[in-house]
Amino acid sequence: MFTADEKRYEKMTYNRCGESGLKLPKISLGLWQNFGYNADYDEIKDIILTAFDNGITHFDLANNYGPEPGDAERNFGRILAEELKPYRDELIISTKAGYEMWKGPYGRGGSRKYLTASLDQSLKRLGLDYVDIFYHHCFDEETPYEEVAMCMGDIARQGKALYIGVSNYDGRKMHRINHIFDDYNAPYIINQNRYSILDRTIEQNGLKEQSNRKGRGIIAFSPLAQGRLSDKFAKGIPENSRLYGRTDYNKSIGLDENQIAQIRGLKTIAQGRGETLSQMAINWLLTKGVTSVLIGVRTKAQLLENLKALEHPLLSEEEMKKIDNIILFE
Numbered sequence: 001m002f003t004a005d006e007k008r009y010e011k012m013t014y015n016r017c018g019e020s021g022l023k024l025p026k027i028s029l030g031l032w033q034n035f036g037y038n039a040d041y042d043e044i045k046d047i048i049l050t051a052f053d054n055g056i057t058h059f060d061l062a063n064n065y066g067p068e069p070g071d072a073e074r075n076f077g078r079i080l081a082e083e084l085k086p087y088r089d090e091l092i093i094s095t096k097a098g099y100e101m102w103k104g105p106y107g108r109g110g111s112r113k114y115l116t117a118s119l120d121q122s123l124k125r126l127g128l129d130y131v132d133i134f135y136h137h138c139f140d141e142e143t144p145y146e147e148v149a150m151c152m153g154d155i156a157r158q159g160k161a162l163y164i165g166v167s168n169y170d171g172r173k174m175h176r177i178n179h180i181f182d183d184y185n186a187p188y189i190i191n192q193n194r195y196s197i198l199d200r201t202i203e204q205n206g207l208k209e210q211s212n213r214k215g216r217g218i219i220a221f222s223p224l225a226q227g228r229l230s231d232k233f234a235k236g237i238p239e240n241s242r243l244y245g246r247t248d249y250n251k252s253i254g255l256d257e258n259q260i261a262q263i264r265g266l267k268t269i270a271q272g273r274g275e276t277l278s279q280m281a282i283n284w285l286l287t288k289g290v291t292s293v294l295i296g297v298r299t300k301a302q303l304l305e306n307l308k309a310l311e312h313p314l315l316s317e318e319e320m321k322k323i324d325n326i327i328l329f330e
Contacts, residue, residue, distance in 0.1 A: 275312045
């Protein structure tokens, strides 16, 4: 049985999640793409236990994470049972439902039927009685806001989740949604959205402002913009990158020679700070005031490299302006 590093909490800082009583580590670990059937179980376990040894207490999952859907929860549940069970009360475990999980009309969306059934399945795969945070994973145009809010509130009152969150919601809809969740007494404390130096949608559509005003936290996923905010992209798209050869997709996300030049400029700023570009990208988000940065890694080496971001200071106002000048955001 695993024994955790006694100094783990000296290695991490924890931020209060909005105005709730919950604190999250500055860096959290997401189990999206690299923790399914095609990954080596011992390597997965090593990454997760190393994360906990370094003060990462928050592990983020979803019903469809794998590959295949459900596999990430199964693997994490096995590690929890075999190694982390004595530390359950020190962990924040989150999962989600929203995208398609099974065939038929009840296998995706935001209906009470789907959300309830999906969470019950997730709890079985994880071997848990409750998760700490349960997210609605994506906005569903076909389901009334009231139904989602009532269901999520009931899930919390049933003890299946301690807190509620939403993910991938559009900030333009948040004013009304915020009020509805309040009306149904759902303990909605956190938004999970894509956010990085290269993707500032939540600033532009008002979600960040709404979250701050309503006292809700923000956890940012894809902080490295699918690996683009790393040193290896400064010379072009690496052949071992999942973006290599995907011409149409790369065009849709703006990955062209101009963006490669921007990445080179960002790397120069990072080098001036004595850190890698990925470490600076994480610190940029923390400087922006997010509650936690949600990283996804394939190896323990990547995990440790990202964690070293916390050894560097937040960015100065001058450095933030230099970054904006490179990216040409107004």
